[in-house]
Amino acid sequence: MGLLVEGVWKDQWYDTKSSNGKFVRQDSLFRNTISNEEGAAFPPESGRYHLYVSLACPWAHRTLIFRKLKSLEAHIGVSIVSPDMLSNGWEFGDYDGATGDALFNFEYMHQVYTKAEPEVTTRVTVPVLWDMKTNTIVSNESADIIRMFNSAFNDLTGNQDDYYPNELQSSIDEINDFVYHSINNGVYKAGFATTQEAYSDAVVALFKALDKVEEILAIRPYLTGDSITEADWRLFTTLIRFDPVYVGHFKCNLRRIADYPNIYEYMKALYQIEGVAETVNFDHIKRHYYYSHTTINPSQVVPKGPEISLNTPHNRGK
Ligand SMILES: N[C@@H](CCC(=O)N[C@@H](CS)C(=O)NCC(=O)O)C(=O)O
Numbered sequence: 069m070g071l072l073v074e075g076v077w078k079d080q081w082y083d084t085k086s087s088n089g090k091f092v093r094q095d096s097l098f099r100n101t102i103s104n105e106e107g108a109a110f111p112p113e114s115g116r117y118h119l120y121v122s123l124a125c126p127w128a129h130r131t132l133i134f135r136k137l138k139s140l141e142a143h144i145g146v147s148i149v150s151p152d153m154l155s156n157g158w159e160f161g162d163y164d165g166a167t168g169d170a171l172f173n174f175e176y177m178h179q180v181y182t183k184a185e186p187e188v189t190t191r192v193t194v195p196v197l198w199d200m201k202t203n204t205i206v207s208n209e210s211a212d213i214i215r216m217f218n219s220a221f222n223d224l225t226g227n228q229d230d231y232y233p234n235e236l237q238s239s240i241d242e243i244n245d246f247v248y249h250s251i252n253n254g255v256y257k258a259g260f261a262t263t264q265e266a267y268s269d270a271v272v273a274l275f276k277a278l279d280k281v282e283e284i285l286a287i288r289p290y291l292t293g294d295s296i297t298e299a300d301w302r303l304f305t306t307l308i309r310f311d312p313v314y315v316g317h318f319k320c321n322l323r324r325i326a327d328y329p330n331i332y333e334y335m336k337a338l339y340q341i342e343g344v345a346e347t348v349n350f351d352h353i354k355r356h357y358y359y360s361h362t363t364i365n366p367s368q369v370v371p372k373g374p375e376i377s378l379n380t381p382h383n384r385g386k
Pocket residue numbers: 069070095096124125126127128191192193194195208209210211
């Protein structure tokens with residue numbers, strides 16, 4: 069784990085000293101947009117863009133789900149890093165389910181960043197959406213990438229499915245904000261905390277938020293109503309990692325997702341949507357966290373369990 073400082077890789081763990089033991093997530097650096105507008109720098113084109121992901125990462129997972137649901141597989145290629153993120157950061161190792169770097173045959177993800185900007189100072193995160201025409205990073209922010217995938221390529225794919233419909237945008241934004249701070253990022257705040265207080269604050273807020281989600285899902289099948297939206301997919305990638313990783317490795321152990329009847333049914337329903345199960349790789353997920361975060365798990369032993377069945381019938385509508 070490390071970061072790039074003026075284009076040079078530095079191996080160092082997150083600094084929590086200056087924030088009283090709290091994990092503070094950095095903002096993403098590359099925030100361009102693919103758009104249909106006249107004169108746009110990044111117009112939608114088949115075969116022009118390439119996605120770098122880790123199958124372990126919940127943020128990258130969102131983009132893989134949208135690539136699948138929005139029929140973008142034939143238009144946007146993917147390179148998958150190894151789940152092991154050690155002193156060189158994300159790397160393109162030889163690991164079952166990883167692909168190598170399809171564009172440059174680089175060894176490390178940080179080389180993709182310096183290819184875009186040789187002197188860049190940044191954390192080296194996935195996902196990354198790369199533009200093969202201008203040889204740069206369009207975006208390394210998953211929230212933005214899934215919005216582009218949701219609508220920018222509709223004319224190319226003919227897929228008009230809309231996970232961010234006009235009439236639901238304000239409720240989606242509101243739920244996203246709450247889910248992001250207390251759940252998506254909440255598990256990291258608990259797991260990477262280095263003081264008891266920072267951990268306790270994060271874990272209490274996390275389970276308060278999960279309790280609230282359980283209540284919402286008791287009265288409607290999905291977060292904003294009867295249909296699945298972006299808000300559901302953003303929550304799903306954290307839920308699916310929760311019992312296998314966050315309960316143990318990140319000490320998020322007041323309850324399991326399996327103990328929340330409504331959230332559990334909901335998670336199964338989303339998992340069973342066509343194409344989604346193939347984006348979920350529990351080996352990469354468990355291996356990444358337990359093997360890479362050596363400050364939390366120095367033995368690098370990866371647990372066997374839990375046994376979970378995600379293909380049993382669920383009680384949500386379509
Ligand atoms: N805000 C970014 C966050 C991405 C992110 O933090 N990805 C993690 C993997 S789960 C990462 O690459 N971490 C490496 C690091 O922090 O150095 C997004 O949503 O795209």
